[in-house]
Amino acid sequence: MTVAIDRATGERRGDRAPRPGLGQRLKHGYQKHWYAYAMIAPVAVVLGVLVLYPLVYGLYLTLTDANSLNSARTIGVNHIDATYKFIGLDNYADILWGPTAYDRFWSHFIWTIVWTALCVALHYFIGLGLALLLNQKLRGRTFYRLVLILPWAVPTFVTVFGWRFMLADGGVINAGLDALHLPTPLWLEDTFWQRFAAIMVNTWCGVPFMMVSLLGGLQSIDASLYEAAEMDGANAWQRFRYVTLPGLRTVSSTVVLLGIIWTFNQFAVIFLLFGNTAPEAQILVTWAYQLGFGQQPRDFAQSAAYGILLLAILIVFTSFYRRWLNRNEQQLAI
Amino acid sequence: MSTTTVETSAAVTGERPAPAPPARADRRGRRGLGATLASHGILIVASLVALFPIAWLVFLSLGPDKDDYLHPGRIWGKMTFDNYSFVLQNTNFFEWLKSSLIVSLGTTVIGVLVAATTGYAVSRMRFPGYKKLMWVLLVTQMFPIAVLIVPMYQILSELQLIDSYLGLILVYCSTAVPYSAWLLKGYFDTIPFEIDEAGRVDGLTPFGTFWRLILPLAKPGLAVAAFYNFITAFGEVAFASTFMLDDKKYTFAVGLQSFVSQHDAQRNLMAATAVLVAIPVSAFFYLVQRNLVTGLTAGGTKG
Numbered sequence: 001m002t003v004a005i006d007r008a009t010g011e012r013r014g015d016r017a018p019r020p021g022l023g024q025r026l027k028h029g030y031q032k033h034w035y036a037y038a039m040i041a042p043v044a045v046v047l048g049v050l051v052l053y054p055l056v057y058g059l060y061l062t063l064t065d066a067n068s069l070n071s072a073r074t075i076g077v078n079h080i081d082a083t084y085k086f087i088g089l090d091n092y093a094d095i096l097w098g099p100t101a102y103d104r105f106w107s108h109f110i111w112t113i114v115w116t117a118l119c120v121a122l123h124y125f126i127g128l129g130l131a132l133l134l135n136q137k138l139r140g141r142t143f144y145r146l147v148l149i150l151p152w153a154v155p156t157f158v159t160v161f162g163w164r165f166m167l168a169d170g171g172v173i174n175a176g177l178d179a180l181h182l183p184t185p186l187w188l189e190d191t192f193w194q195r196f197a198a199i200m201v202n203t204w205c206g207v208p209f210m211m212v213s214l215l216g217g218l219q220s221i222d223a224s225l226y227e228a229a230e231m232d233g234a235n236a237w238q239r240f241r242y243v244t245l246p247g248l249r250t251v252s253s254t255v256v257l258l259g260i261i262w263t264f265n266q267f268a269v270i271f272l273l274f275g276n277t278a279p280e281a282q283i284l285v286t287w288a289y290q291l292g293f294g295q296q297p298r299d300f301a302q303s304a305a306y307g308i309l310l311l312a313i314l315i316v317f318t319s320f321y322r323r324w325l326n327r328n329e330q331q332l333a334i
Numbered sequence: 335m336s337t338t339t340v341e342t343s344a345a346v347t348g349e350r351p352a353p354a355p356p357a358r359a360d361r362r363g364r365r366g367l368g369a370t371l372a373s374h375g376i377l378i379v380a381s382l383v384a385l386f387p388i389a390w391l392v393f394l395s396l397g398p399d400k401d402d403y404l405h406p407g408r409i410w411g412k413m414t415f416d417n418y419s420f421v422l423q424n425t426n427f428f429e430w431l432k433s434s435l436i437v438s439l440g441t442t443v444i445g446v447l448v449a450a451t452t453g454y455a456v457s458r459m460r461f462p463g464y465k466k467l468m469w470v471l472l473v474t475q476m477f478p479i480a481v482l483i484v485p486m487y488q489i490l491s492e493l494q495l496i497d498s499y500l501g502l503i504l505v506y507c508s509t510a511v512p513y514s515a516w517l518l519k520g521y522f523d524t525i526p527f528e529i530d531e532a533g534r535v536d537g538l539t540p541f542g543t544f545w546r547l548i549l550p551l552a553k554p555g556l557a558v559a560a561f562y563n564f565i566t567a568f569g570e571v572a573f574a575s576t577f578m579l580d581d582k583k584y585t586f587a588v589g590l591q592s593f594v595s596q597h598d599a600q601r602n603l604m605a606a607t608a609v610l611v612a613i614p615v616s617a618f619f620y621l622v623q624r625n626l627v628t629g630l631t632a633g634g635t636k637g
Contacts, residue, residue: 033459033461033462035455035459035539035540035541036455036459036461037461038541039451039452039454039455039459039540039541039544040451040452040455040456040467042447042448042451042452043448043449043451043452043511043512043515046448046504046507046508046511047470047474047508047511047512050486050489050504050505050507050508051474051477051482051508053485053489054481054482054485054486054489055477055481055482055485057485057488057489058481058482058484058485061484061485071488129376130376130377130380133373133376133377134377136370136373138370138373138374138377139374140374144377144380144381146620146623147381147384147385148377148380148381148384149619149623150384150385150388150616151384151387151388152619153615153616153619153620153623154388154612154615154616155565155568155569155586155587155611155612155615156569156571157569157571157586157587157590158391158590158608158609158611158612159387159388159391161391161590161604161605161608162387162388162390162391162605162608163387165390165391165394165601165605166387166390172390204383204384204387208384258475261475261476262475264478265476265477265478265479267479267571267572268569268570268571268572268587271571271572272571272591284478285478285479288478289479289483289572292483292484293483293576300484303483303484304481304484304485306481307478307479307481307482307483307484308481310478310481311476311477311478311481314476314478315473315476318472318473318476
C-alpha cells in the first residue's frame, strides 16, 4: 500500500514516488480534487447531519441529567422548555463505579463480551466449514447454497418470531427434547437458557453472511496454487493449511472485524426474542435502549452515556485489532 | 471439524485437473466418493437446520387457533388459509406494506446513489483526506444505536420529521450508506481503469465517465449494495419502533410486534403476517443473489 494509483488519471502517487512541484500539483490537482469532493459531498452531508451532529449532541447529553421529564417537549399547544442541567462526568462515574454498578453495567459488559466472542467464533467456523463444502464440484451445489442463505434472505424480525414459537414452553423444540427423554429447559425464562437461546438464534442468523463471504474468498484463490502444492507433495491438510488459509486471510480479517462490530451492536435478535422480560440476557446495546426508551421516565442521559462507552470500547478494540494485523503483516480489505 | 475440512480440500483438488490420465482420475474418484457422501450429509443437515424454523412458521400459520403452536399435531386436521384472509382484510397489513416499501425503496435508491458516488471517488481518485474518509466510513459501522437514537430523536422532532417516511429514510441511509460505499469501492476497484481513461480520452468529464461507463459496468456490485440497503431498511427494528408513532405508518418490523403487545397474543395471525412479509423480501433476495458472491467478494478481498 505504499504506492497508490490514481485511477482517474493512471498517475502513480506514492510515498517515495517523485512528486511534481507544488504549484503544478495545485494547478493539476484542483480539478481532480474538486470532482472528488463533489462526489463525496452527499455522503459527507448525510453523515455530518445524521451521525456527526447527533454524536456531538449525544456527547453533550451524557454530561447532563436529561430525561423525558425535563427535556423540551410539547404537550398539546403548550411548549415546555428543557430544564435539565449540566452535571459533568457524573453519569459515567455512576455507570462505572456507582452503587449497583455491577448489576447495571459490569454484568452486562461481561455478557456482551462472551456473546460477541462466542457468536463470531461460531459464525466464522460454521461459515468456513460450509463454504469449504460448497466450494467443491458437488451435485446440487446451487440448491444447497440457495437453501443455506435462507436465514439471511428472510428478515430477522420474521425469523426471530419463528424461533420464539419454537422455543416457547410447549413449543416444538421442547416437545422434541421431551420425546427423546432429554431435559426441557425454560428457554425464554431461565437466565442461562435465555443466553443459550440468544446465541443459538444469532448464530443461525449470522452464518450465511460469513459463508457467502468466505465462499467468495475461496473462489478467488488461484487454482494453480493447489496444483503447485500438490506437485510438491502437500497432503490435503497441508494444502488447506498453507494455501487455503493464507488465501483467505484478507477476507477473513475483514469479515471477522465486521462480524464483531455487528454482533456487539446486535439489537434485533435479543430485543425481539425477549423484549423487556429478560434483564439478565440484555447485552449493552439493548440495555441502553431500555434505559432510553423502554422505561418511564426515559433516562436519555444514561442511555447516551452507555452508547458513548460502547463506541469507545469498539474503537479501542478496532485500533488494537488493526495494530495486531499490521504486526502480522496482514491487510484489512478496505 | 478438521476431518471434514481435510476431506473437503481433497475433493476440491481431486476434481480440479480435468485432463488427467484415466488411472489417476479413477483413484481420485474413489477417494472422493466417501468425501462426497460426507459432504452431502453435512450439507443436508445444515440445509434442514436453515430451513426448519421458516418451514415451521409457514406450517403454524395454517393453524386457525391462536394456541395451535402448542399442539402442532392438531393443525394437520384443520389446515386453513383463514389467518391469511383475516390478516389481509382486517388488519393494517396494506398500510404496513406501503410504509415498508416506501421506506425500503427510498433507502435503496438514495443510499445506492450516494454510496456509488462515494465509492467511485475513493476507488479512483486520491484526494487529501481519502484515508480518513475510509476510516470514518468504517467507524460509522460501529455506532451503537444507543448513542445515536436519543439525539436523532430530538433532532428529528425539531425538524418535524418524527413519524414521517423521509425521516426514517434519512436515518437508514446514515447506517446503510457507509457499508455500501465500502462494498462499491471494492467493486469499482475491479473495473480496469483503462476504461476510465478511454472515457476521458473521448472527452467525458469524470462525472460522465462515472455515469455512462462505470455505473453500467458495476451492475452486479450495485445489485448487492441495493440488496443490502433494502434488507437493512426493511428489517430494522429499533429506529422504526421509536420514530414511527402512527400505527398506520408502522413498518412490518413494528407492526408485527403489535400482535403480541396487545393483551392477548394472536400468534396464528402473527405467523401468517410473517410469512406474507417474508415472501416479497425473499423474492427480492433471490433476484439479486446471483450477484451476491461476486459483489461481496469484490468488496471483501480487494484492497
